[in-house]
Each structure stands twice: as structure tokens, then as C-alpha cells.
Amino acid sequence: MTKMAVFYYSSTGANYQLAQWAESALKEAGAEVKLVKIPETAPMEAIEQNPAWKKHYEETKDVPEASIDDLEWADGYIFSVPTRFGALPSQAKQFIDMAGGLWGEGKLVNKVVSGMTSAANPHGGQEQTLTNLYTSMYHWGAIVVPPGYSDNVIFGSGGNPYGTSTTVDGEGNITDDVKGAVEHQARRTYEITKKISE
Amino acid sequence: MTKMAVFYYSSTGANYQLAQWAESALKEAGAEVKLVKIPETAPMEAIEQNPAWKKHYEETKDVPEASIDDLEWADGYIFSVPTRFGALPSQAKQFIDMAGGLWGEGKLVNKVVSGMTSAANPHGGQEQTLTNLYTSMYHWGAIVVPPGYSDNVIFGSGGNPYGTSTTVDGEGNITDDVKGAVEHQARRTYEITKKISE
Amino acid sequence: MTKMAVFYYSSTGANYQLAQWAESALKEAGAEVKLVKIPETAPMEAIEQNPAWKKHYEETKDVPEASIDDLEWADGYIFSVPTRFGALPSQAKQFIDMAGGLWGEGKLVNKVVSGMTSAANPHGGQEQTLTNLYTSMYHWGAIVVPPGYSDNVIFGSGGNPYGTSTTVDGEGNITDDVKGAVEHQARRTYEITKKISE
Amino acid sequence: MTKMAVFYYSSTGANYQLAQWAESALKEAGAEVKLVKIPETAPMEAIEQNPAWKKHYEETKDVPEASIDDLEWADGYIFSVPTRFGALPSQAKQFIDMAGGLWGEGKLVNKVVSGMTSAANPHGGQEQTLTNLYTSMYHWGAIVVPPGYSDNVIFGSGGNPYGTSTTVDGEGNITDDVKGAVEHQARRTYEITKKISE
Numbered sequence: 001m002t003k004m005a006v007f008y009y010s011s012t013g014a015n016y017q018l019a020q021w022a023e024s025a026l027k028e029a030g031a032e033v034k035l036v037k038i039p040e041t042a043p044m045e046a047i048e049q050n051p052a053w054k055k056h057y058e059e060t061k062d063v064p065e066a067s068i069d070d071l072e073w074a075d076g077y078i079f080s081v082p083t084r085f086g087a088l089p090s091q092a093k094q095f096i097d098m099a100g101g102l103w104g105e106g107k108l109v110n111k112v113v114s115g116m117t118s119a120a121n122p123h124g125g126q127e128q129t130l131t132n133l134y135t136s137m138y139h140w141g142a143i144v145v146p147p148g149y150s151d152n153v154i155f156g157s158g159g160n161p162y163g164t165s166t167t168v169d170g171e172g173n174i175t176d177d178v179k180g181a182v183e184h185q186a187r188r189t190y191e192i193t194k195k196i197s198e
Numbered sequence: 199m200t201k202m203a204v205f206y207y208s209s210t211g212a213n214y215q216l217a218q219w220a221e222s223a224l225k226e227a228g229a230e231v232k233l234v235k236i237p238e239t240a241p242m243e244a245i246e247q248n249p250a251w252k253k254h255y256e257e258t259k260d261v262p263e264a265s266i267d268d269l270e271w272a273d274g275y276i277f278s279v280p281t282r283f284g285a286l287p288s289q290a291k292q293f294i295d296m297a298g299g300l301w302g303e304g305k306l307v308n309k310v311v312s313g314m315t316s317a318a319n320p321h322g323g324q325e326q327t328l329t330n331l332y333t334s335m336y337h338w339g340a341i342v343v344p345p346g347y348s349d350n351v352i353f354g355s356g357g358n359p360y361g362t363s364t365t366v367d368g369e370g371n372i373t374d375d376v377k378g379a380v381e382h383q384a385r386r387t388y389e390i391t392k393k394i395s396e
Numbered sequence: 397m398t399k400m401a402v403f404y405y406s407s408t409g410a411n412y413q414l415a416q417w418a419e420s421a422l423k424e425a426g427a428e429v430k431l432v433k434i435p436e437t438a439p440m441e442a443i444e445q446n447p448a449w450k451k452h453y454e455e456t457k458d459v460p461e462a463s464i465d466d467l468e469w470a471d472g473y474i475f476s477v478p479t480r481f482g483a484l485p486s487q488a489k490q491f492i493d494m495a496g497g498l499w500g501e502g503k504l505v506n507k508v509v510s511g512m513t514s515a516a517n518p519h520g521g522q523e524q525t526l527t528n529l530y531t532s533m534y535h536w537g538a539i540v541v542p543p544g545y546s547d548n549v550i551f552g553s554g555g556n557p558y559g560t561s562t563t564v565d566g567e568g569n570i571t572d573d574v575k576g577a578v579e580h581q582a583r584r585t586y587e588i589t590k591k592i593s594e
Numbered sequence: 595m596t597k598m599a600v601f602y603y604s605s606t607g608a609n610y611q612l613a614q615w616a617e618s619a620l621k622e623a624g625a626e627v628k629l630v631k632i633p634e635t636a637p638m639e640a641i642e643q644n645p646a647w648k649k650h651y652e653e654t655k656d657v658p659e660a661s662i663d664d665l666e667w668a669d670g671y672i673f674s675v676p677t678r679f680g681a682l683p684s685q686a687k688q689f690i691d692m693a694g695g696l697w698g699e700g701k702l703v704n705k706v707v708s709g710m711t712s713a714a715n716p717h718g719g720q721e722q723t724l725t726n727l728y729t730s731m732y733h734w735g736a737i738v739v740p741p742g743y744s745d746n747v748i749f750g751s752g753g754n755p756y757g758t759s760t761t762v763d764g765e766g767n768i769t770d771d772v773k774g775a776v777e778h779q780a781r782r783t784y785e786i787t788k789k790i791s792e
Contacts, residue, residue, distance in 0.1 A: 041635065041688065085730035086325075086359070087681065090691045094635065094684035103679075109546045110588075121357025127284075127325035128729050134540070135527060135722050136679035139557045141544020143588060144530070148537020150505045159319025161284070161535045192506075192539060195591045239437065239490065283499075283532035285483065288490035292437065295486045307744045308786075326531050329729060332738070333524050334481035337755045339742020341786060342728070346735020348703045359733045390704075390737060393789045482721075482755070517753025523680075523721035555715025557680070
């Protein structure tokens with residue numbers, strides 16, 4: 001059975017929502033799925049200064065945390081993380097940086113990867129953050145599966161060929177119609193992962 | 199007097215419009231300005247198959263063509279080009295590639311650069327095309343001046359920190375409110391160019 | 397039978413050599429292979445001013461030219477092109493830009509892609525040119541297969557995880573020991589293409 | 595007096611050395627300079643497992659730590675950080691992410707930036723890490739000053755136009771002849787910063 005891990009980081013909930021949509025679509029498609037939360041590294045003082053962040057932090061306390069073992073376990077990965085200044089948030093980069101040991105053993109080669117993201121502005125890093133992720137994935141010898149324009153649903157969701165992306169408002173709400181695009185991207189990534197890993 | 203060149207490539211008019219707005223703002227700010235058209239390289243058969251392209255091609259026959267000498271003449275450059283598969287159109291890349299001689303003489307060092315772009319989808323390469331341009335500019339030793347979020351007008355125009363960008367419809371119409379952002383970016387580029395070149 | 401196309405552009409021969417090594421490795425691995433030359437777009441005057449370019453141009457007159465049909469025909473692509481100011485040469489970008497029709501019909505989705513490159517300086521764009529290629533490939537919905545560090549031969553060839561790269565001297569000679577890395581990359585791309593296309 | 599901050603992160607010393615060379619050149623050129631260490635975020639267990647990391651960590655205990663205030667204080671920045679999977683190390687990204695408050699107040703606009711890096715392989719991310727840095731700097735409205743090929747010393751140091759880079763061996767030793775290129779890059783960044791900030 002093809003194993004898929006959905007790794008997400010979210011401060012106010014948008015990327016958790018994208019990750020959940022991906023998880024459902026993957027399960028429905030027949031994958032064995034883990035939805036895991038990239039560990040927070042910000043100090044509690046920072047979190048507490050932002051009510052929306054604090055609320056989401058509390059609400060997702062029980063979501064299992066991502067571990068390096070999940071990178072080994074899964075055949076394919078979906079990452080969903082916000083952009084921070086046009087690149088991965090430091091939380092996500094720290095998780096990736098910790099994979100040096102697995103990388104050294106060659107255990108990340110041929111993992112299949114696709115990414116999703118969000119930003120506060122329509123052009124606030126939605127493209128750069130995904131290519132930043134993929135650059136790191138190349139170092140792993142992973143296989144990158146972007147959605148491209150592989151389905152009409154992508155055009156209606158903002159037409160980001162690198163991965164589904166959305167603009168979020170000040171409260172962390174998703175303002176684009178991206179559910180269908182997330183589901184398509186998840187299914188597509190699963191189909192390719194199945195072919196690669198079998 | 200600070201010399202600014204606005205280099206544009208446009209098939210159906212959007213980037214010509216952006217370039218004209220930049221030209222006006224630059225003149226008003228006190229720059230000596232040249233607005234020049236990056237030469238078309240597509241065969242006439244291709245142009246003639248697309249009525250909007252043909253129309254714009256005919257309408258702009260008298261706009262002077264960009265030459266390598268313009269790259270030497272100007273102290274600062276504004277590029278306005280559409281995205282083609284997330285990167286510069288080949289027309290623009292051909293113009294840049296032709297600067298090898300000037301580059302070899304070190305005459306492109308310290309030129310000041312800022313870019314603008316358009317795409318058919320909201321996330322259709324608006325970010326990647328600008329960073330693609332800037333990567334080539336690094337080879338020239340140029341100084342890259344992105345708008346960032348240096349003015350509130352940027353937030354209303356889509357919030358692209360790499361350069362003003364717009365989505366265009368099937369007829370080449372600009373669908374975002376970007377005139378103010380273009381003018382701000384032009385003025386900002388001029389101010390920095392003045393400081394660098396004096 | 398899995399069909400692989402090796403698309404190359406070369407002015408003084410290095411990328412033709414890389415392409416030939418890839419072709420041999422692909423054939424040996426069992427692929428049906430086409431080695432095709434991306435059409436030159438530079439004027440003859442430019443070519444004639446550079447004896448090494450002219451020599452290579454004459455020597456490869458009989459290599460078949462790449463056509464858009466080859467993009468449709470092949471299941472997997474290997475691109476080998478030099479860097480020009482940290483990005484694809486305009487010749488290669490023009491070829492890619494011409495695929496708009498195929499792209500519109502969705503015929504480029506799931507093509508498998510890997511790239512190789514060369515530059516005049518050790519850090520003269522070897523990384524940027526490959527990620528520039530891959531960004532365009534994302535627009536096609538292609539699947540990107542970088543070598544990563546999937547074999548020890550990569551470490552001895554400069555360790556470029558994005559694709560094999562070499563520094564070339566003034567006469568266009570390959571100065572790194574990259575034959576093994578090219579062969580590995582070709583075989584790896586073929587293996588993945590076989591899985592995707594079957 | 596023009597104020598320059600050299601921000602570095604180093605696990606085994608190479609980027610500390612680059613930073614020190616930059617500091618000396620900046621002082622000699624007449625700048626007011628701060629050399630500051632980006633805070634370590636890795637757990638002590640990780641550091642202690644690597645003798646070279648532990649040694650460097652102990653040796654640099656007294657180097658002042660970078661603070662967000664330093665970002666406000668300085669007119670120009672030089673960053674020197676290793677590559678981690680083709681992008682900024684999470685330590686450096688965390689420091690950058692913490693600047694959200696200053697960014698919101700517009701206090702990072704027009705800061706002048708140039709970067710340097712190192713990797714374990716000749717093409718192990720030396721280019722990507724610098725462009726990754728610059729993408730984040732665009733969000734700040736900073737002005738990016740790459741070395742390009744602005745001096746012959748760059749060709750002898752590996753010819754990285756995005757910023758000086760070096761390959762390091764297993765003990766963290768610099769294996770390229772980059773001292774002159776670092777000094778040139780530092781002076782060049784200072785000269786431009788002086789023009790912008792006056």
C-alpha cells in the first residue's frame with residue numbers, strides 16, 4: 001500500500017486546512033496516510049502575542065508531531081506551509097535540516113514530493129516558497145510533482161503551477177476557492193507515488 | 199542628468215502599457231528617459247495567427263527598438279516583460295544574451311535594475327519571471343532594486359515585492375489596479391539610480 | 397518501449413558531448429532514443445566571429461533539429477544546454493516557448509525531465525540554469541527528476557544535485573570528470589520515465 | 595558614518611572566517627562595523643555529536659549574538675551562511691523570520707545587502723542559497739548588490755556572481771582562494787551602501 005505523509009506547518013490554520021483536504025483526498029484515493037504537524041520552534045511569548053496563533057496552537061495540540069521517521073516511512077510527501085519572506089518558514093526549514101542523517105544514508109532518494117502554500121498578499125511569495133521547497137528536495141534526490149495545469153480546477157484556484165496556493169486574510173482565513181485544486185494535487189501526487197514506489 | 203531606459207516586450211499590449219506608465223513617472227521625476235521595444239523574434243506566421251498580437255505589432259511599429267547601446271547609455275533599467283512558462287520570454291532573453299560583449303568590458307557593472315511583468319493566471323509566473331530576470335542581472339554586477347513593500351500602493355496592486363505584476367485577460371487587458379504601483383516603482387528605481395550613478 | 401529525447405543546444409561542443417554520453421547510456425539501458433539539436437537562432441555573423449562556435453556549427457550540421465513533435469513523441473526528456481547569464485540560452489527558451497500549443501492541449505503533462513549544463517566559471521550559473529529549466533517544466537506539469545546525491549559518482553563530478561554540470565574552458569572543453577555522472581543521470585531518468593509512462 | 599553589519603552563522607568555522615575577512619575589509623574602507631553571530635538553535639546534543647561543531651561553538655562563545663536591533667542599526671548587511679540543502683540554514687531563516695515587526699514598520703526598506711556562502715560540494719547549493727537569501731531581501735525592500743564579475747579577483751575565486759562562495763572539507767576548512775574576493779565584495783557593498791544611505 002502506498003504510504004503518503006502530509007507535513008504541514010500552520011500558525012493560524014490555513015495550511016492545516018489545506019493539509020486536511022489533502023489527507024481526505026489521499027485516503028479516498030486509497031493511500032495509507034499520516035497527517036503530521038511540523039514542530040513549532042517559536043517561543044510561547046511570541047505565540048501568545050497573537051490571539052489567532054494562540055487559538056490555533058491550542059486547537060491543534062493533539063495533532064501528532066512530524067518526526068524524521070515519517071520521512072523514511074512515507075513513499076510520497078505533501079508539504080503545506082505558509083510563506084515567510086518568500087521562502088519556507090524557519091520551522092519547516094528546521095525540520096528539513098534535521099534530515100541530514102537520513103540523507104547521508106540515501107534514504108530520501110526517489111521520495112515523491114508536492115507542495116502547497118499560503119501568503120498574506122496575492123503575490124506574497126506563493127511561487128517562490130514552493131520553488132524554494134523543491135530546491136531542497138532536489139538535494140534529497142526526491143522526485144518533484146508539480147500540478148502544472150494538469151486539470152481545469154487549477155485555473156479556477158489561481159493557476160499556480162508549482163502547487164496550490166491561497167491568500168489568507170488577517171485571521172488566517174482562506175480567501176481563494178482552492179479545495180478542488182488541493183484534492184486534485186493530492187490525488188495526482190498519490191498516483192505518481194504509486195508508480196514510483198511499486 | 200540620470201538616464202533611465204525602459205525596456206519592454208509585449209505581444210498584446212499589457213507590458214507596453216506598464217512601460218508607458220513607468221516612462222511618464224520617470225520623466226515627471228526628472229529623469230532622461232528612453233522607452234524601447236525589445237525586438238520581436240517570432241516569425242510573422244505566428245504573429246498573424248493571433249489577431250490581438252498582430253494588432254499590437256502593427257500599432258507599435260514606430261516604437262524604437264532596443265539596442266545594446268541603450269544598455270550602455272542608461273544608468274538604470276526598468277524591464278517590463280510577460281512571463282512565458284515562469285521565465286523571461288525568449289525575445290527578452292535573446293536581447294540579454296546579446297550583451298555578452300558589453301559584459302566582457304565590464305560596462306554593465308552598477309547598472310540599477312527593476313522589473314515588472316504580467317501573466318495569464320494570477321500565479322502564472324509573476325514571481326518567478328522577476329527573479330529569473332534578477333538572476334541574469336547579478337551576472338552583470340547590476341544592482342537590483344525591488345519594490346518590496348516600500349509603499350502602501352503595493353498592497354493594493356497584488357503585493358508583489360519583486361516588481362509590479364498584473365494578470366491579463368485573453369485580449370491582453372490589464373485586470374489589476376497597478377498604475378500607482380508602476381509609478382511608485384519607477385520613481386523608486388530612479389531615486390536609487392540617481393544615488394548610485396552620481 | 398520507453399521513448400527518451402535528448403534535447404541539446406551547444407555553441408562550442410560541450411553540451412553536445414554531454415548529450416551524446418546521455419544518449420549512449422539511454423540506449424544501453426533499453427530506451428528508444430532521439431538525440432536532437434535545438435535550432436540555432438543567432439545570426440551567421442555572430443557565429444562566424446567565433447572560430448570554435450563556427451567549427452562546431454559546421455560539424456553538427458547533420459544532427460537532426462529538435463521539433464515540437466519530439467516533445468510530444470518522447471515520454472522523458474533530457475536537456476543539455478549551457479548557461480547564459482544564469483539562465484537558459486535564448487535558443488533553448490525559444491524552443492520551450494514554442495510549445496504553447498502542445499501545452500494548451502495538455503500533452504506535456506507527466507513528461508519526465510532532467511537537465512545538464514555547463515558554464516565558463518565553476519559557479520557561473522550551473523545551479524541557476526537547471527532550476528530555471530525546472531521552473532518552466534513545472535508549467536508543463538512535467539515530473540522533475542534531479543540526480544540529487546543518488547550515486548557516489550555524483551560527488552566526484554562536482555556534486556551538483558540539480559543535474560550534471562561542468563566548467564568549460566575557452567575552447568569549449570569539458571574540464572570536469574562528468575561522464576559517469578551523465579550516464580548515471582540518464583539511466584536514472586530512464587528508470588523513472590519507464591515507471592511513469594507504463 | 596556608514597554602518598555595516600556582518601551577520602554570520604557557522605557550525606564549523608568557514609563562514610566565521612569569511613565574515614572576519616569581510617569585517618576587516620569594511621573597517622579598512624572606513625565603515626563602522628559590527629560582526630555578529632546568528633544565534634544557534636540546534637540542541638546541545640546535536641552540537642556535541644560533531645567534534646568540529648562543538649569546538650567552533652566553544653571558541654566563538656564570546657562573539658556577540660545578532661539581534662533584530664542590528665538590522666535596524668546598520669545601513670548595509672553582509673550575510674555569510676553555509677548552505678543547507680540548497681537554502682539558508684534554519685538558524686539564519688529563524689533570524690530573518692523574527693524581523694516581521696521591523697518589516698511592518700517599513701524600517702528595512704533600502705537596506706543594502708550582499709551574501710556569501712559555503713557548501714560541502716562544489717555545486718552543493720552555493721548559487722541557490724544566495725538567491726534564496728536575496729528573495730527574502732526583496733520582501734524587505736532591500737537593495738541587492740551582488741559582486742557579479744566586477745573585479746578580476748572574482749574569476750580566481752570560483753566566479754560566483756551572486757556572492758563569494760567556497761567549498762569546505764569535512765573539518766570545515768575553506769578550500770578555495772576566496773580571501774581577495776570576500777574583501778572586494780565587502781568594499782563594493784560598503785561603497786554602494788554609502789551612496790544609498792547618505
